[in-house]
Amino acid sequence: MKPTAIALATAAMLTAVPAMAEDLVLSIGSRGYGPAVERNLARYAEVNPDVSIEWNKVSDVPGETRKLYVTGLSAKSPTPDVYALDVIWAGEFAQRGWLEPLGGLLADETIAAFNPSLLTASTVDGKVHALPLYTDGIHFFYRSDLLEKYGLDVPKTWEEVLEASKTITEGEKNPQFYGFVSMWAKIEGLFMNWLAFTNGNGGGFYDADGNVAVNSPANIAATQYMVDLLHEHRYAPDSILNMRPDDARTLFQQGRAAFLMVQGFVHAPLSADDSPVAGKFDFARIPYFEGNEDANTTTMGGWFLGINPNSENKEAAAEFLTHFTAYEQQLTAAVEDNRAPTIPAVYDDPKMSEAEVLAKFGKNYDLGVVRPSAGTGSNYPKVSEIMQLAVTNALHRQKTVEDALNDAQAEIEAVLAD
Amino acid sequence: MTTSVTSPLDRRRHLTGMAFVTPTLLVITAILVYPILQSIVLSFGTSSLDGSEPYQFVGLKHYAALAQTERFWNALGVTLTFTALSIPLELIMGIGLAVLLNESFRGKGIARLAVLFPWALPTALNTLMWRWMYNTDYGLFNAVALQSGVVDRPINWLGDETLAMLSMVVVAVWKTSSFMALIILAGLQSIPRELYEAGRMDGMTRWQEFREITLPLLKGPILVALIIRSMDALRTFELPFNLTDGGPVTATESLSLYAYKVMFDFIEFNFGAAIVVVQFLVIFAMSLIYILTLRNKD
Structure with missing residues (x-):
């Protein structure tokens, strides 16, 4: 742990409102994004020790996860707070009211950093409903x-x-x-x-x-x-x-x-x-x-992260979502786990020389098209x-x-x- | 029966009995009757998954739409074809295996176990194994066919409409003949030895024994095996789902697979429920036919 992180963590612990620990449930498979999930959770815990995240490891078979989501979300379940979804579900889930529009919760420049072709996949009625986590x-x-x-x-x-x-x-x-x-x-x-x-x-x-x-x-x-x-x-x-x-x-x-x-x-x-x-x-x-x-x-395909509209803690969920999909996390996931970033700027990072293949994939993603x-x-x-x-x-x-x-x-x- | 519960003791016994049976009845009602009724109710109306829109009765609308849907008729045809092809083959194989296993020979126990193996493994697992063997480019069957010079181009087992259906039937027969055999074997073992001894005294051949003694006395077990297997075949799902996903195009898409796609891919539960109800009626009719034809001859 870096000294700054320790300092931050300590500061957070001291300033955190006692007894109001926030709990979030994240649903994502254990293979798709690989070891990056665990690392991202650890990094998040360093800076937000008062928020405890429960990782609900859903199936890596898309059809099964979809069934799970369809049943839970249609019954207006408040969990998961944040969940991973296939690019092709984003439009449908948004239209069914199963994804919270991110406009009010996230900074505009956060959203604007992502690959525009991918963002169109979760844009319904002009509103972005989920952020791309990784692509292929x-x-x-x-x-x-x-x-x-x-x-x-x-x-x-x-x-x-x-x-x-x-x-x-x-x-x-x-x-x-x-x-x-x-x-x-x-x-x-x-x-x-x-x-x-x-x-x-x-x-x-x-x-x-x-x-x-x-x-x-x-x-x-x-x-x-x-x-x-x-x-x-x-x-x-x-x-x-x-x-x-x-x-x-x-x-x-x-x-x-x-x-x-x-x-x-x-x-x-x-x-x-x-x-x-x-x-x-x-x-x-x-x-x-x-x-x-x-x-x-x-x-292009890939997986997105979105927020459940029935979550009881949307602000915390939004903060978590921002952190989980941020530049630094995507860069490490690219270099260490070979997961293709969805923020185009990451491909220009000097560290991407360690992930040559992904960097070359990235050029093709500039010519991206998504399914309707x-x-x-x-x-x-x-x-x-x-x-x-x-x-x-x-x-x-x-x-x-x-x-x-x-x-x-x-x-x-x-x-x-x- | 009313007289039997008049005395206080009998009445108490009767109540005790009811008390024991009621929980089971309630559970059965909850997990069997309720979903069936719910499916029927769903098929006659429109409703939203989350209950945000109230249920609306629409009569036979979904059934009328079903009758207009080419893909439904295709799925019905596929299901009936699959059943008509696989059940007779399974029955013949099953009787053959049962007669064989009923003989005494060394290693009979192991042979019985081996025969049961395909049936004991999960269908999904078996099917994936078969998919590998059928694979056009690196599957077992084409490797043998190509190397022995029977064909000079790989056969596209699962990519041709007719071959895909036949391939599916082969897997079903391989897998479930042993189930037929198991039930028929139980029937065979309940046939008294004396009948065969008497037959032999009358100079019957082995074939006559089989036709005159074995087969008539097996009618009960065969009926049970036929009904169970036909119900299974009429609702087959894992097999096409894992082997062909209903393809090529929709050549092996069974009713169950079609209903699954309508419900979980398209999220149209009312329309899907109509498919399921039709499937229920088909299975019901099939069972009735079996029972009537096989029982009337007694």
Whole structure:
């Protein structure tokens, strides 16, 4: 303990109102943010010894935690006071009144320091309802040794990805080797993928006026590219349609794919000592379609921290939230635990040289895009399901791309009008 | 019965009996009857989770919407197909296993234990194991198929609509045949040896013994096993949830899985309750059919 901290702690103890110890309950999993939770709690206890925090270790399986929150928050339970939530729940929970707007509780400049793309995910009716704690986005991993072997540059556009896949798969002469793998099972990851592809073609979920436009020509073309990559060019394995992030990562790690498009967390296992591709891969931003260099193609996920509106101690909760997500805490979590900061300024900190990979991820996050969970609010789960089904139908060629996206557009309009 | 409680002693006995039974009845009412009624009530109205909006009766609105929902009919079809494919196979396997285990041979105890193993393990765990074996790119089945030269492209077991359903049936049969076998084995052991001895004296073959003695006397246990397993199959959840998550597209999405998604992903408890009530009726009808067809022949 630093002397200043001891002094502060002593001062706090002496000045604290006796017998009015404040108790807060924090709900967060034990794996997602890893050792950072414990460290942050210890740091907070040093400066706020009169506030005791009870850590409610919720499941790290998002679905289970969501169920727990849905039951507790809908019953207006006053605990937890502060809780961690998936980026895609923020809009829905805010709309259902399960998150306290942070405007009145936190300083404006505190909120303004965070990544603006991520903040949009918890902004409902113009109010920020939760702060991003850490993020993870999808990146484009490639086999640097193979690109070198065939004298290829790192593909920047999807057109170049096709060419590079052709050269490498033809050169490798292995029927079990594929150009491109990703998470195209019917999961949230597929929707993230679709947003990366369509945004990279100047499209996206919304048009420029903010209207839902999933069947725009740009989106149809980008989705058609996904279908063709699989069925016409056959650069992706059939099994890509049941792949979750780790399935795709495993294939890439076995040296059986040239390109991999999943979240950044795969970097650690890929570069582990016993990994066959350690030292033979690198990553870049998600490609774009020719002429769309400025497109935001890094679909971002991550976890937020928010305050329960029924908490009996919102001021203390807000103070705790501010401390927990602050610059210093994010910097340590980045350097020591490899958790990507959500305050862009952290990436420029000199200490970030100790976390090279994260620093490079950070550049991609400047090109961030989030799922439309804030705009669709409590309808987001349905909207996501509609989109996952539509893209799956197209990828399985159960419907043409145009039909699938037209149907999705109509269904989403009906859901949002309801 | 009314006469039996007229004397004071009898009356006291009767009251004591009631006193013993009442707590159990109350618990059963609380944990069984109340949720069932609540589901039915929910399915006929609209209400908010937190009770901020009062319950409103809407009649058959959710059921009418259900009839218009393609995905519901798909889930019903998937559930019935899965049941129709898996139950007969389980029954045949179950009878076979039971007859086998009823014979005396060395290591019978171990064999009985081994057969029970798949059933004793949690479905979720088994299913994840099978998912690995089915994996297209590094699963056991494709490794064997590719190396033996049976196929030259990996088979996409869980990514093809028909194969995914069949793969799911295989896991169910592997897992629950032993349960059928266990119940049928108990039935087998209650058949008196004398019947077989008499049959042998009359010159019956082993097959005739099986058809004329074993099978008719197994009707009771088979009925019980069929009803329990069909109910299970009609509410199957962990299996598709862990094996395919209902995919590809919705080819293996059972009624339970669909209801779960409607309730917990979309948070539409009233609509979800309607699905559950329909499922309840299907299971009820199925049980009735079994009981009537198998009992009438007696």
